[in-house]
Amino acid sequence: MDAHATTRRWTLRVIAPVLAGVVGLLTLFMSPWTDSAEAHGSIVNPASRSYSCWERWGDDHMNPAMEQEDPMCWQAFQANPNTMWNWMSLFRENLNGQFQQNIPSGKLCSAGDAQGGLASSLDNPGAWTTTNVGSNFTVELYDTASHGADYFQVYVTKQGYNAQTEALGWDDLELVEETGSYAPAQNISFDVSAPGRSGHHVVYTIWQASHLDQTYFICSDVNFG
Template sequence: MPARRQAVAVAALGTLPLALTALTAAPAAAHGSMGDPVSRVSQCYAEGPESPKSAACKAAVAAGGTQALYDWNGIRIGDAGGRHRQLIPDGKLCSANNAEFKGLDLARDDWPATSVRSGSHTFKYRVTAPHKGTFKVYITKPGHNPAKPLAWGDLDLENPVATATDPAATGGFYTFSGSLPERSGKHLLYAVWQRSDSPEAFYSCSDVTFGGGASAGGGTAPAPTASAPTRKQIEDGTDKSTIENHGHGDHDARTSAEPVAAPNEPKAAGATANLAETGGDSSTTYVAIGGAAALALGSSALFLSARRRTVSGGRQGR
Protein backbone atom coordinates (compact mmCIF):
# COMPACT_ATOMS: atom_id res chain seq x y z
CA MET A 1 0.00 0.00 0.00
CA PRO A 2 1.46 3.45 -0.89
CA ALA A 3 2.58 5.60 2.05
CA ARG A 4 -0.13 8.21 1.40
CA ARG A 5 -2.86 5.59 1.44
CA GLN A 6 -1.46 4.10 4.65
CA ALA A 7 -1.53 7.53 6.32
CA VAL A 8 -5.16 8.09 5.33
CA ALA A 9 -6.10 4.66 6.63
CA VAL A 10 -4.41 5.29 9.97
CA ALA A 11 -6.14 8.68 10.30
CA ALA A 12 -9.55 7.26 9.46
CA LEU A 13 -9.29 4.25 11.73
CA GLY A 14 -7.82 6.44 14.47
CA THR A 15 -11.12 8.28 14.76
CA LEU A 16 -12.86 5.13 15.97
CA PRO A 17 -11.52 5.12 19.55
CA LEU A 18 -12.02 8.89 19.71
CA ALA A 19 -15.64 8.47 18.69
CA LEU A 20 -16.23 5.76 21.25
CA THR A 21 -14.57 7.87 23.94
CA ALA A 22 -16.77 10.84 23.05
CA LEU A 23 -19.89 8.74 23.35
CA THR A 24 -19.00 7.86 26.95
CA ALA A 25 -17.82 11.32 28.03
CA ALA A 26 -19.27 12.53 31.34
CA PRO A 27 -21.37 15.71 31.58
CA ALA A 28 -20.27 18.80 33.49
CA ALA A 29 -20.15 18.97 37.27
CA ALA A 30 -22.80 20.71 39.34
CA HIS A 31 -22.30 23.17 42.18
CA GLY A 32 -24.37 25.18 44.64
CA SER A 33 -25.56 25.81 48.19
CA MET A 34 -28.81 26.62 49.95
CA GLY A 35 -29.84 30.24 49.42
CA ASP A 36 -33.08 30.38 51.44
CA PRO A 37 -32.80 29.66 54.29
CA VAL A 38 -29.25 30.80 53.63
CA SER A 39 -26.48 28.30 54.35
CA ARG A 40 -23.66 29.01 56.78
CA VAL A 41 -21.04 29.17 54.09
CA SER A 42 -23.16 31.48 51.91
CA GLN A 43 -23.87 33.74 54.86
CA CYS A 44 -20.19 34.06 55.75
CA TYR A 45 -19.32 34.68 52.10
CA ALA A 46 -21.95 37.45 52.00
CA GLU A 47 -20.33 39.08 55.04
CA GLY A 48 -17.01 39.16 53.20
CA PRO A 49 -14.36 36.41 53.28
CA GLU A 50 -11.56 38.80 54.27
CA SER A 51 -13.49 40.65 56.97
CA PRO A 52 -16.61 38.78 58.16
CA LYS A 53 -18.81 40.67 60.61
CA SER A 54 -20.44 38.03 62.80
CA ALA A 55 -18.52 36.28 65.57
CA ALA A 56 -19.40 32.86 64.16
CA CYS A 57 -18.11 33.64 60.67
CA LYS A 58 -14.95 35.19 62.11
CA ALA A 59 -14.39 31.96 64.03
CA ALA A 60 -15.02 29.90 60.88
CA VAL A 61 -12.35 31.85 58.98
CA ALA A 62 -9.94 31.55 61.91
CA ALA A 63 -10.44 27.77 61.87
CA GLY A 64 -10.42 27.09 58.14
CA GLY A 65 -9.23 30.20 56.31
CA THR A 66 -10.88 32.41 53.72
CA GLN A 67 -10.63 30.01 50.76
CA ALA A 68 -13.54 27.97 52.10
CA LEU A 69 -15.79 31.00 51.70
CA TYR A 70 -14.65 31.73 48.16
CA ASP A 71 -15.40 28.06 47.47
CA TRP A 72 -18.88 28.41 48.99
CA ASN A 73 -20.56 26.33 46.25
CA GLY A 74 -18.22 23.35 46.55
CA ILE A 75 -19.08 21.46 49.76
CA ARG A 76 -19.27 18.10 48.06
CA ILE A 77 -18.31 14.46 47.88
CA GLY A 78 -17.51 13.35 44.35
CA ASP A 79 -18.32 9.66 44.80
CA ALA A 80 -21.08 9.88 47.43
CA GLY A 81 -23.65 7.82 45.54
CA GLY A 82 -26.15 8.14 48.38
CA ARG A 83 -23.66 6.94 51.04
CA HIS A 84 -23.92 10.14 53.03
CA ARG A 85 -23.99 8.66 56.54
CA GLN A 86 -21.20 6.21 55.76
CA LEU A 87 -18.89 8.93 54.43
CA ILE A 88 -19.62 11.82 56.80
CA PRO A 89 -18.97 11.23 60.52
CA ASP A 90 -20.87 12.92 63.33
CA GLY A 91 -19.63 16.41 64.04
CA LYS A 92 -18.59 16.99 60.42
CA LEU A 93 -21.91 17.22 58.60
CA CYS A 94 -21.67 20.89 57.66
CA SER A 95 -18.24 20.42 56.08
CA ALA A 96 -19.13 17.03 54.53
CA ASN A 97 -15.92 15.80 56.21
CA ASN A 98 -13.86 18.16 54.06
CA ALA A 99 -11.02 19.78 56.01
CA GLU A 100 -11.23 22.96 53.92
CA PHE A 101 -14.68 23.69 55.36
CA LYS A 102 -14.04 22.59 58.95
CA GLY A 103 -14.88 26.06 60.27
CA LEU A 104 -18.53 25.43 59.37
CA ASP A 105 -18.70 22.54 61.86
CA LEU A 106 -18.01 24.79 64.86
CA ALA A 107 -20.59 24.11 67.55
CA ARG A 108 -21.94 27.47 68.70
CA ASP A 109 -25.34 29.07 69.17
CA ASP A 110 -24.59 32.41 67.52
CA TRP A 111 -24.52 31.46 63.85
CA PRO A 112 -26.49 34.05 61.81
CA ALA A 113 -29.98 32.60 61.38
CA THR A 114 -32.95 32.98 59.07
CA SER A 115 -36.25 33.66 60.83
CA VAL A 116 -38.85 31.04 59.84
CA ARG A 117 -42.31 29.85 60.84
CA SER A 118 -43.88 26.44 61.04
CA GLY A 119 -45.87 25.51 57.94
CA SER A 120 -45.26 25.78 54.22
CA HIS A 121 -41.92 27.18 53.11
CA THR A 122 -40.40 27.89 49.71
CA PHE A 123 -36.80 26.73 49.56
CA LYS A 124 -34.32 28.31 47.17
CA TYR A 125 -31.08 26.57 46.32
CA ARG A 126 -28.45 28.79 44.68
CA VAL A 127 -26.98 26.88 41.73
CA THR A 128 -23.98 27.80 39.59
CA ALA A 129 -23.85 24.65 37.46
CA PRO A 130 -27.23 22.93 37.10
CA HIS A 131 -27.84 19.20 36.79
CA LYS A 132 -30.61 16.75 37.46
CA GLY A 133 -30.88 15.20 40.87
CA THR A 134 -32.83 15.01 44.11
CA PHE A 135 -32.87 17.47 47.00
CA LYS A 136 -33.67 16.40 50.55
CA VAL A 137 -33.81 18.89 53.42
CA TYR A 138 -33.84 17.68 57.04
CA ILE A 139 -34.43 19.56 60.29
CA THR A 140 -33.03 18.98 63.77
CA LYS A 141 -35.26 17.26 66.31
CA PRO A 142 -37.07 19.07 69.13
CA GLY A 143 -34.68 19.94 71.94
CA HIS A 144 -31.72 20.42 69.60
CA ASN A 145 -28.79 22.20 71.25
CA PRO A 146 -26.90 24.27 68.64
CA ALA A 147 -23.94 24.59 71.01
CA LYS A 148 -23.16 20.87 70.53
CA PRO A 149 -21.57 19.32 67.41
CA LEU A 150 -24.19 18.28 64.88
CA ALA A 151 -24.67 14.51 64.62
CA TRP A 152 -26.80 12.44 62.27
CA GLY A 153 -28.91 11.43 65.25
CA ASP A 154 -29.83 15.09 65.79
CA LEU A 155 -31.69 15.18 62.46
CA ASP A 156 -35.21 13.91 61.83
CA LEU A 157 -34.12 11.72 58.93
CA GLU A 158 -37.47 9.92 58.72
CA ASN A 159 -39.36 13.12 57.93
CA PRO A 160 -37.52 15.45 55.54
CA VAL A 161 -39.10 18.90 55.45
CA ALA A 162 -38.64 19.06 51.67
CA THR A 163 -37.95 16.61 48.85
CA ALA A 164 -37.67 17.61 45.21
CA THR A 165 -36.46 15.80 42.10
CA ASP A 166 -35.35 17.79 39.06
CA PRO A 167 -36.92 21.12 40.06
CA ALA A 168 -36.77 23.91 37.48
CA ALA A 169 -33.84 26.32 37.76
CA THR A 170 -34.71 29.98 37.21
CA GLY A 171 -33.07 33.20 38.29
CA GLY A 172 -30.00 31.34 39.52
CA PHE A 173 -31.99 29.17 41.96
CA TYR A 174 -33.68 25.81 42.15
CA THR A 175 -36.99 26.56 43.87
CA PHE A 176 -39.13 23.92 45.57
CA SER A 177 -41.76 23.73 48.29
CA GLY A 178 -41.70 22.07 51.68
CA SER A 179 -43.22 22.27 55.12
CA LEU A 180 -41.52 23.15 58.41
CA PRO A 181 -42.80 21.35 61.52
CA GLU A 182 -43.62 22.86 64.89
CA ARG A 183 -40.40 23.96 66.54
CA SER A 184 -39.20 26.73 68.85
CA GLY A 185 -35.88 28.50 69.17
CA LYS A 186 -32.80 27.78 67.09
CA HIS A 187 -32.57 24.82 64.75
CA LEU A 188 -30.61 23.70 61.75
CA LEU A 189 -31.65 22.57 58.28
CA TYR A 190 -29.39 20.08 56.52
CA ALA A 191 -29.69 19.93 52.74
CA VAL A 192 -28.40 17.09 50.56
CA TRP A 193 -28.37 17.41 46.78
CA GLN A 194 -27.63 14.02 45.21
CA ARG A 195 -27.07 14.18 41.48
CA SER A 196 -28.76 11.50 39.37
CA ASP A 197 -26.28 11.76 36.48
CA SER A 198 -23.26 11.31 38.76
CA PRO A 199 -22.46 9.95 42.25
CA GLU A 200 -21.49 13.50 43.27
CA ALA A 201 -23.50 15.07 46.11
CA PHE A 202 -23.57 18.54 47.70
CA TYR A 203 -24.31 19.47 51.30
CA SER A 204 -25.19 22.58 53.29
CA CYS A 205 -26.21 23.67 56.79
CA SER A 206 -28.71 26.50 57.27
CA ASP A 207 -29.34 27.99 60.69
CA VAL A 208 -32.93 29.02 61.40
CA THR A 209 -34.82 30.43 64.34
CA PHE A 210 -38.47 29.85 65.20
CA GLY A 211 -40.40 32.41 67.19
CA GLY A 212 -37.82 34.84 68.41
CA GLY A 213 -34.36 33.34 68.71
CA ALA A 214 -34.12 31.67 72.12
CA SER A 215 -32.35 28.36 71.77
CA ALA A 216 -34.26 25.16 72.37
CA GLY A 217 -31.07 23.91 74.03
CA GLY A 218 -31.06 26.62 76.69
CA GLY A 219 -29.17 29.50 75.07
CA THR A 220 -30.70 32.97 75.16
CA ALA A 221 -28.58 35.15 72.86
CA PRO A 222 -30.39 35.97 69.60
CA ALA A 223 -28.42 35.11 66.47
CA PRO A 224 -27.65 37.83 63.92
CA THR A 225 -30.02 37.93 60.96
CA ALA A 226 -28.73 35.92 58.00
CA SER A 227 -28.60 37.22 54.42
CA ALA A 228 -27.61 35.53 51.17
CA PRO A 229 -24.83 36.86 48.94
CA THR A 230 -25.90 39.03 46.03
CA ARG A 231 -25.21 38.11 42.44
CA LYS A 232 -22.57 40.85 42.30
CA GLN A 233 -20.80 39.43 45.36
CA ILE A 234 -20.77 36.01 43.75
CA GLU A 235 -19.37 37.35 40.49
CA ASP A 236 -16.76 39.48 42.30
CA GLY A 237 -15.35 36.44 44.11
CA THR A 238 -15.25 33.88 41.31
CA ASP A 239 -11.67 34.62 40.29
CA LYS A 240 -10.53 33.63 43.78
CA SER A 241 -12.55 30.44 43.79
CA THR A 242 -11.17 27.00 43.05
CA ILE A 243 -14.70 25.80 42.26
CA GLU A 244 -16.31 26.07 38.83
CA ASN A 245 -18.74 29.00 38.94
CA HIS A 246 -20.18 30.64 35.84
CA GLY A 247 -17.14 29.64 33.84
CA HIS A 248 -14.66 30.88 36.46
CA GLY A 249 -12.83 29.12 39.24
CA ASP A 250 -10.99 25.90 38.64
CA HIS A 251 -10.46 26.51 34.90
CA ASP A 252 -11.14 22.85 34.17
CA ALA A 253 -13.04 22.45 30.91
CA ARG A 254 -14.47 19.16 32.13
CA THR A 255 -16.40 20.93 34.91
CA SER A 256 -17.67 23.91 32.96
CA ALA A 257 -21.38 24.45 32.59
CA GLU A 258 -23.66 27.16 31.33
CA PRO A 259 -24.80 29.52 34.11
CA VAL A 260 -28.46 29.86 34.97
CA ALA A 261 -29.85 33.16 33.73
CA ALA A 262 -30.48 35.71 36.46
CA PRO A 263 -33.68 37.77 36.66
CA ASN A 264 -34.06 40.28 33.81
CA GLU A 265 -31.33 38.57 31.84
CA PRO A 266 -32.33 37.11 28.47
CA LYS A 267 -32.41 33.35 28.30
CA ALA A 268 -29.90 31.72 26.05
CA ALA A 269 -31.28 29.99 23.01
CA GLY A 270 -31.29 26.28 22.31
CA ALA A 271 -29.17 24.09 24.53
CA THR A 272 -28.53 26.63 27.27
CA ALA A 273 -32.20 27.47 27.70
CA ASN A 274 -32.98 23.76 27.89
CA LEU A 275 -30.32 23.34 30.57
CA ALA A 276 -31.73 26.08 32.74
CA GLU A 277 -35.39 25.26 32.33
CA THR A 278 -35.13 21.53 32.96
CA GLY A 279 -32.73 21.67 35.86
CA GLY A 280 -29.68 20.62 33.92
CA ASP A 281 -30.77 18.25 31.17
CA SER A 282 -27.52 17.00 29.72
CA SER A 283 -29.15 15.60 26.57
CA THR A 284 -27.83 18.51 24.52
CA THR A 285 -24.29 17.62 25.51
CA TYR A 286 -24.79 14.03 24.48
CA VAL A 287 -26.38 15.06 21.19
CA ALA A 288 -23.36 17.20 20.36
CA ILE A 289 -20.94 14.47 21.38
CA GLY A 290 -22.95 11.86 19.51
CA GLY A 291 -22.97 14.03 16.41
CA ALA A 292 -19.20 14.36 16.46
CA ALA A 293 -18.84 10.64 17.00
CA ALA A 294 -21.24 9.89 14.16
CA LEU A 295 -19.24 12.09 11.81
CA ALA A 296 -16.07 10.29 12.79
CA LEU A 297 -17.62 6.88 12.30
CA GLY A 298 -19.10 8.00 9.01
CA SER A 299 -15.72 9.16 7.76
CA SER A 300 -14.22 5.80 8.64
CA ALA A 301 -17.02 3.96 6.85
CA LEU A 302 -16.64 6.07 3.70
CA PHE A 303 -12.90 5.44 3.63
CA LEU A 304 -13.31 1.70 4.06
CA SER A 305 -15.98 1.64 1.34
CA ALA A 306 -13.75 3.58 -1.04
CA ARG A 307 -10.88 1.27 -0.19
CA ARG A 308 -12.96 -1.80 -1.06
CA ARG A 309 -13.96 -0.30 -4.39
CA THR A 310 -10.32 0.51 -5.17
CA VAL A 311 -9.21 -3.02 -4.35
CA SER A 312 -12.09 -4.50 -6.33
CA GLY A 313 -11.32 -2.31 -9.34
CA GLY A 314 -7.68 -3.25 -9.19
CA ARG A 315 -8.55 -6.93 -9.25
CA GLN A 316 -10.88 -6.56 -12.22
CA GLY A 317 -8.17 -4.75 -14.17
CA ARG A 318 -5.79 -7.64 -13.74
Protein backbone atom coordinates in the same frame (compact mmCIF):
# COMPACT_ATOMS: atom_id res chain seq x y z
CA MET B 1 25.36 46.99 11.02
CA ASP B 2 22.49 46.12 8.67
CA ALA B 3 19.84 48.85 8.90
CA HIS B 4 17.03 46.34 8.44
CA ALA B 5 18.29 44.18 11.34
CA THR B 6 18.47 47.23 13.57
CA THR B 7 14.93 48.17 12.62
CA ARG B 8 13.68 44.63 13.37
CA ARG B 9 15.29 44.61 16.83
CA TRP B 10 13.83 48.04 17.62
CA THR B 11 10.40 46.91 16.44
CA LEU B 12 10.56 43.77 18.60
CA ARG B 13 11.54 45.82 21.65
CA VAL B 14 8.44 47.95 21.14
CA ILE B 15 6.02 45.16 20.26
CA ALA B 16 7.04 42.62 22.94
CA PRO B 17 5.73 44.66 25.92
CA VAL B 18 2.54 45.43 24.01
CA LEU B 19 1.96 41.74 23.31
CA ALA B 20 2.63 40.89 26.95
CA GLY B 21 0.07 43.46 27.99
CA VAL B 22 -2.50 42.06 25.58
CA VAL B 23 -1.92 38.52 26.89
CA GLY B 24 -2.31 39.79 30.44
CA LEU B 25 -5.59 41.48 29.61
CA LEU B 26 -6.90 38.37 27.86
CA THR B 27 -6.00 36.29 30.90
CA LEU B 28 -7.73 38.77 33.19
CA PHE B 29 -10.91 38.78 31.14
CA MET B 30 -10.93 35.04 30.56
CA SER B 31 -10.37 33.99 34.18
CA PRO B 32 -13.93 34.74 35.38
CA TRP B 33 -15.26 32.49 32.63
CA THR B 34 -12.88 29.77 33.76
CA ASP B 35 -14.06 30.16 37.34
CA SER B 36 -17.71 30.02 36.27
CA ALA B 37 -17.15 26.84 34.31
CA GLU B 38 -15.80 25.20 37.45
CA ALA B 39 -18.47 26.61 39.78
CA HIS B 40 -21.24 24.73 41.52
CA GLY B 41 -23.97 25.89 43.89
CA SER B 42 -25.49 26.03 47.35
CA ILE B 43 -28.62 26.83 49.32
CA VAL B 44 -28.93 30.60 49.48
CA ASN B 45 -32.25 30.76 51.35
CA PRO B 46 -32.20 29.94 54.15
CA ALA B 47 -28.55 30.83 53.62
CA SER B 48 -25.92 28.15 54.13
CA ARG B 49 -23.27 28.91 56.74
CA SER B 50 -20.54 29.59 54.21
CA TYR B 51 -22.74 31.59 51.83
CA SER B 52 -24.12 33.66 54.72
CA CYS B 53 -20.61 34.56 55.89
CA TRP B 54 -19.45 35.38 52.36
CA GLU B 55 -22.53 37.50 51.68
CA ARG B 56 -21.98 39.66 54.78
CA TRP B 57 -18.19 39.75 55.02
CA GLY B 58 -16.67 38.58 51.75
CA ASP B 59 -15.42 42.02 50.74
CA ASP B 60 -14.83 43.15 54.33
CA HIS B 61 -13.30 40.05 55.92
CA MET B 62 -10.41 41.97 57.49
CA ASN B 63 -12.79 44.10 59.54
CA PRO B 64 -11.93 43.49 63.25
CA ALA B 65 -15.57 44.21 64.14
CA MET B 66 -16.51 40.79 62.76
CA GLU B 67 -15.05 39.06 65.83
CA GLN B 68 -17.64 40.70 68.09
CA GLU B 69 -20.53 41.11 65.65
CA ASP B 70 -20.36 37.72 63.93
CA PRO B 71 -18.05 35.41 65.90
CA MET B 72 -18.83 32.20 64.01
CA CYS B 73 -18.04 33.78 60.66
CA TRP B 74 -14.94 35.32 62.22
CA GLN B 75 -13.60 31.95 63.36
CA ALA B 76 -14.36 30.47 59.94
CA PHE B 77 -12.54 33.26 58.10
CA GLN B 78 -9.62 32.91 60.52
CA ALA B 79 -9.42 29.16 59.92
CA ASN B 80 -9.42 29.56 56.13
CA PRO B 81 -11.10 32.31 54.08
CA ASN B 82 -11.48 29.92 51.14
CA THR B 83 -14.24 28.15 53.06
CA MET B 84 -16.46 31.17 52.43
CA TRP B 85 -15.08 32.30 49.08
CA ASN B 86 -15.59 28.76 47.81
CA TRP B 87 -19.09 28.47 49.29
CA MET B 88 -20.32 26.55 46.23
CA SER B 89 -18.17 23.46 46.68
CA LEU B 90 -19.31 21.50 49.73
CA PHE B 91 -19.74 18.26 47.83
CA ARG B 92 -18.54 14.69 47.75
CA GLU B 93 -18.43 12.34 44.80
CA ASN B 94 -19.27 8.68 44.21
CA LEU B 95 -21.03 8.04 47.53
CA ASN B 96 -23.75 5.92 45.88
CA GLY B 97 -26.34 7.24 48.33
CA GLN B 98 -24.36 5.95 51.33
CA PHE B 99 -24.42 9.28 53.12
CA GLN B 100 -24.51 8.27 56.77
CA GLN B 101 -21.75 5.73 56.14
CA ASN B 102 -19.46 8.38 54.63
CA ILE B 103 -20.32 11.61 56.47
CA PRO B 104 -19.72 11.07 60.20
CA SER B 105 -21.76 12.78 62.90
CA GLY B 106 -20.09 15.99 63.97
CA LYS B 107 -18.85 16.57 60.40
CA LEU B 108 -22.15 17.08 58.61
CA CYS B 109 -21.77 20.81 57.94
CA SER B 110 -18.34 20.39 56.33
CA ALA B 111 -19.58 17.42 54.25
CA GLY B 112 -17.12 15.21 56.09
CA ASP B 113 -14.20 17.63 55.75
CA ALA B 114 -14.82 18.36 52.09
CA GLN B 115 -12.45 20.83 50.38
CA GLY B 116 -9.53 18.94 51.90
CA GLY B 117 -10.58 19.76 55.45
CA LEU B 118 -10.66 23.52 54.80
CA ALA B 119 -14.36 23.68 55.70
CA SER B 120 -14.12 22.03 59.13
CA SER B 121 -14.83 25.37 60.84
CA LEU B 122 -18.42 25.04 59.59
CA ASP B 123 -18.94 22.11 61.97
CA ASN B 124 -18.29 24.21 65.07
CA PRO B 125 -21.42 24.85 67.13
CA GLY B 126 -22.12 28.42 68.18
CA ALA B 127 -24.12 31.56 67.57
CA TRP B 128 -24.34 31.29 63.79
CA THR B 129 -26.44 34.01 62.17
CA THR B 130 -29.94 32.68 61.52
CA THR B 131 -32.64 33.23 58.91
CA ASN B 132 -36.13 33.72 60.35
CA VAL B 133 -38.62 31.13 59.10
CA GLY B 134 -42.05 29.82 59.96
CA SER B 135 -43.22 26.23 60.17
CA ASN B 136 -43.65 26.32 56.36
CA PHE B 137 -40.81 27.85 54.36
CA THR B 138 -39.13 27.73 50.97
CA VAL B 139 -35.68 26.31 50.24
CA GLU B 140 -33.85 28.02 47.38
CA LEU B 141 -30.84 26.66 45.50
CA TYR B 142 -28.55 28.84 43.39
CA ASP B 143 -26.50 26.74 40.96
CA THR B 144 -24.31 28.66 38.53
CA ALA B 145 -23.50 25.48 36.61
CA SER B 146 -27.16 24.37 36.23
CA HIS B 147 -26.51 20.78 37.27
CA GLY B 148 -30.13 19.94 37.97
CA ALA B 149 -31.08 17.49 40.70
CA ASP B 150 -31.97 13.84 40.97
CA TYR B 151 -33.55 14.82 44.30
CA PHE B 152 -33.22 16.91 47.44
CA GLN B 153 -33.49 15.59 50.97
CA VAL B 154 -34.19 18.21 53.63
CA TYR B 155 -33.69 17.48 57.31
CA VAL B 156 -34.39 19.79 60.25
CA THR B 157 -33.03 19.38 63.77
CA LYS B 158 -35.43 18.04 66.37
CA GLN B 159 -36.84 20.25 69.09
CA GLY B 160 -34.39 20.19 72.01
CA TYR B 161 -31.26 20.26 69.87
CA ASN B 162 -28.92 23.08 70.87
CA ALA B 163 -27.14 24.46 67.81
CA GLN B 164 -24.93 26.67 69.95
CA THR B 165 -23.37 23.83 71.95
CA GLU B 166 -23.76 20.62 69.90
CA ALA B 167 -22.01 19.68 66.66
CA LEU B 168 -24.63 18.34 64.28
CA GLY B 169 -25.18 14.59 64.18
CA TRP B 170 -27.47 12.34 62.18
CA ASP B 171 -29.49 11.50 65.30
CA ASP B 172 -30.32 15.18 65.72
CA LEU B 173 -32.17 15.32 62.39
CA GLU B 174 -35.66 14.61 61.13
CA LEU B 175 -36.34 14.15 57.42
CA VAL B 176 -39.07 16.64 56.48
CA GLU B 177 -38.93 16.61 52.65
CA GLU B 178 -37.67 14.45 49.81
CA THR B 179 -38.28 15.84 46.35
CA GLY B 180 -38.35 14.39 42.89
CA SER B 181 -35.97 15.39 40.11
CA TYR B 182 -35.42 18.88 38.69
CA ALA B 183 -34.23 19.82 35.21
CA PRO B 184 -30.98 21.81 34.93
CA ALA B 185 -31.52 25.41 36.05
CA GLN B 186 -29.61 28.07 37.95
CA ASN B 187 -32.46 28.61 40.42
CA ILE B 188 -34.51 25.83 42.00
CA SER B 189 -36.94 26.28 44.89
CA PHE B 190 -39.42 24.10 46.76
CA ASP B 191 -41.50 24.27 49.92
CA VAL B 192 -40.97 22.33 53.13
CA SER B 193 -42.89 22.02 56.38
CA ALA B 194 -41.30 21.53 59.81
CA PRO B 195 -43.91 22.22 62.50
CA GLY B 196 -43.47 21.99 66.26
CA ARG B 197 -40.19 23.89 66.49
CA SER B 198 -39.05 27.16 67.99
CA GLY B 199 -35.73 28.96 68.31
CA HIS B 200 -32.39 28.22 66.62
CA HIS B 201 -32.36 25.08 64.44
CA VAL B 202 -30.30 23.73 61.55
CA VAL B 203 -31.77 22.88 58.15
CA TYR B 204 -29.63 20.21 56.54
CA THR B 205 -30.06 19.90 52.78
CA ILE B 206 -28.69 17.05 50.72
CA TRP B 207 -28.65 17.87 47.01
CA GLN B 208 -27.96 14.99 44.64
CA ALA B 209 -26.84 16.66 41.42
CA SER B 210 -27.88 15.11 38.11
CA HIS B 211 -24.77 15.46 35.96
CA LEU B 212 -22.85 12.72 37.85
CA ASP B 213 -22.74 11.12 41.29
CA GLN B 214 -21.99 14.40 43.06
CA THR B 215 -23.71 15.15 46.37
CA TYR B 216 -23.81 18.45 48.27
CA PHE B 217 -24.30 18.66 52.04
CA ILE B 218 -25.43 22.05 53.30
CA CYS B 219 -26.14 23.47 56.77
CA SER B 220 -28.43 26.51 57.07
CA ASP B 221 -29.13 28.12 60.45
CA VAL B 222 -32.72 29.21 61.00
CA ASN B 223 -34.84 30.70 63.76
CA PHE B 224 -38.37 29.38 64.03
CA GLY B 225 -40.49 32.25 65.31
